[in-house]
Amino acid sequence: MTTPWWQQPVVPLDAGRLAQALAREAQLTKPAGSLGRLEQVAVTLASLQRRGAPSLERIWISVFAADHGIAVEGVSAFPQEVTGQMLANFAQGGAAISVLARHLGAPLELIDLGLAHEIAPLPGVRHLNIAAGTASFLHGAAMTAAQCDAALRVGQEAVQRAVEDGAELFIGGEMGIGNTSSACALSALLLDQPVSELVGLGTGLTALGLRHKSRIIERAVAHHRPHANDAFETLRRVGGLEVAALAGAYVAAAQNGLPVLVDGYISTAAALCAVRMNSDVRRWLLYSHRGAEPGHRFLLQELDAEPLLSLDLRLGEASGAALAVPLLQAACRLHNEMATFAEAAVSGSLV
Template sequence: MSAWWQHPAQPVDRGRLAQALAREAQLTKPAGSLGRLEQIAATLASLQRRAAPRLERIWISIFAADHGIATEGVSAFPQEVTGQMLANFARGGAAISVLARHLNAPLELVDLGLAHAVAPLPGVRHLGIAAGTESFLHGAAMTAAQCDAALSAGQEAVQRAVEDGAELFIGGEMGIGNTSSACALSALLLDQPVSELVGLGTGLTALGLRHKTRVIERVVAHHRPHANDALETLRRVGGLEVAALAGAYIAAAQKGLPVLVDGYISTAAALCAVRMNADVHSWLFYSHRGAEPGHRLLLQALDAEPLLALDLRLGEASGAALAVPLLQAACRLHNEMATFAEAAVSGSFK
């Protein structure tokens, strides 16, 4: 019997796609003049199986967890910051808190497991799968059971989004050390050298970056003989929040809910999700290309064209939230512009 993440995604409605592209060709503008917004609107129509795509109800889930690899000095900040930032999210003081308010989007906070436990926070789901992951320098980050629980936490977040009537799912992350996890995942899944993928993360110095590079090179050498597929690679060098994101992306595709992927860590999770279930690919939009070097290579591997390039490196779904108005504009233009026939305008300039 297959695991839930291997179950097929909802099919794309190719008929709706053709109809939407035909409508784009009749709108009062030169053909192709709205660039990628035209294809985005048509793709959303095919995913939502309706002539008038819409994205008015946005759902944001932030998954927080700690990484054992942080004890190897690969981050500029201590692990306590993960819990402190989770409290900041709950108080409404983080960047994603501000952006979610302006999008009128629910902001769900999920604590998967912190190295330094925090007192229960209002509005936070404290799951306590583990006290963060183990350091993957010498062993696996997660047990199979922990990885399964994290994947399921993402699936459950999507179920709540669907029950709330969401039309777009956004996942974000918070976890000191998680760019090291994303780098190790990328190196193993893409078969690329760490030096081409590693970045400053949360503000490392040049000396810190050299140390981080050496640590992750050792990690990759240790795990490469055993990283036989995406799920095992995720278990070995991923994080609880990375697994939750991957699970959420797979579940969203299975439920027929489009996804807007955030930055480097989220895109590493997206690659895991697509490698675990190829159907997921059609349901993912990519918000931005971040400043971390590995992000560009991940996007290339996914054949992804991000909407923005603002040199962001914050994470926590901030880039995805910033890109939502572009997707909404694509829908509104598609639905509300007049056709040449409706406007009694000659179509000769198409």
């Protein structure tokens, strides 16, 4: 039996570069540990990038868009037409991630995996049309195995383009009405936790809407739990096309030696899928922020992740990850450009 591509080995960390980076941090003109997690991030990036001087000057952002059939069950405050409308807004440069990508000088790749409502082709958007969105996962699977595999490969191909462009960091984003419901169902199945602890307001539901959303997801999770026996099957049953693309991208990034900065709730659900599909992917994932959705913190705990920011974000699109990039860039510059005690002619070390 052929091993799936996502189970192929990932690039190992460079233990020599890790030791070198730790030694340099110990000699910089500051008290040991005084830059906190910025020191840890710089050292981690040095080992991931296999270089003495970590660098994050070339950032690649791919945003994956797709619709979710579960939206027809009334779990969102917005209609599915909004996915296509927001994709057009991305393409026109008016979305939050469009603004942040320009601010970072990063390319912004837009990928339409499949919308429920057909739209005219948009300039600069890759329209793939794997399906007209997913099916409702209330009583059946969201995707066929072939659709899920195709979506995973979309993420793999996005990473390949990033690598060919010389990217030093990959960021994935998402857009899809109903995708917090998908992330909640994924979290409930992968973490074996009650939906009531994970469900959130998503795009702005009322209290009544939240209760309805919770009941729908609880019914769906109960239906799929006996059959969700591995990460791929769980993803296929209650995931989304864009969530699968993110998971595929994370695996492919690790296989290509490209560090990843994970965005918010949806992206972290995809990250857990990726780690369950290939456990060695975990070491290649950095986490940008802790979002406002209740389920996000449980996912982060499971992944033993410490995000850089906590700003009560719930937008998605890769916006939180983009906001964290300057912190990572600063960590690299501090590591690379601060003087050592010897260079500054400072006696001893600061403790």
